[in-house]
Amino acid sequence: VQLQASGGGLVQAGDSLRVSCAASGLTFRSVTVAWFRQPPGKEREFVAAIFRGGSSVHYADSVKGRFAISRDNDRKTANLQMNSLKPEDTAVYYCAVGRSLIMSSLRRAQAYDYWGQGTLVTVSS
Numbered sequence: 001v002q003l004q005a006s007g008g009g010l011v012q013a014g015d016s017l018r019v020s021c022a023a024s025g026l027t028f029r030s031v032t033v034a035w036f037r038q039p040p041g042k043e044r045e046f047v048a049a050i051f052r053g054g055s056s057v058h059y060a061d062s063v064k065g066r067f068a069i070s071r072d073n074d075r076k077t078a079n080l081q082m083n084s085l086k087p088e089d090t091a092v093y094y095c096a097v098g099r100s101l102i103m104s105s106l107r108r109a110q111a112y113d114y115w116g117q118g119t120l121v122t123v124s125s
Contacts, residue, residue, distance in 0.1 A: 001025040001114045005095050008119030015085050019119055021078045021095030026114070029073035032101040035080045036109055037091035038118075044094070046107040048080060058106055063089075085123045092118040 007019035021033065034049035048059045048069040057069050063082075071078040078095060096112035105111035 001097075003095050003097065003114055003116035005093065005116040005119040008093060008121045010122045010124065011085055013086055013123055013125050015123075016081070016083045017085060017121060018079055018081045019093050019095075019121065020080075021116055023076045023078075023097065026097065028071075028076040028097075031097040031099055031113075032106070033069075033071055033078040034096050034098070034106070034112060035069060035078075035093055036096060037089075037093045037121075039088070039091040042091075044109055046109070047093070049101070049106050050078065051101070060107075082121070085121075087123050087125045090121060090123050092120050094118045 002024045004022045011017050032051050035047040036044050037047050038044040046060050047063055048067055050057045050069045050071050054071050066084045068081040095116040097114050098112040
């Protein structure tokens with residue numbers, strides 16, 4: 001299984017950016033996909049998740065209304081559209097997939113089976 005995250009970069013506060021995750025080696029439509037992030041000097045935190053069918057999405061309070069997660073099961077990709085970016089959104093963003101996620105475990109990093117390598121998003125003020 002491989003997850004390839006891409007799309008990070010340096011932007012200014014208020015800008016938009018989209019990060020993507022390309023999956024291979026698994027039945028993509030059967031897994032839950034999530035994005036986590038790790039700000040400098042801090043622990044990894046949940047950002048957003050989307051269940052298998054794509055109709056059920058969940059967000060951290062800190063990004064609700066600004067970020068949107070989506071997936072394309074045919075292309076085996078997932079995207080995180082980030083709008084109205086803030087300096088506190090600066091982090092390495094990781095995509096992760098899990099086969100047996102339930103609501104109570106959705107925000108726990110330990111519940112996910114595979115991780116991408118991360119892509120750095122830097123938001124300047």
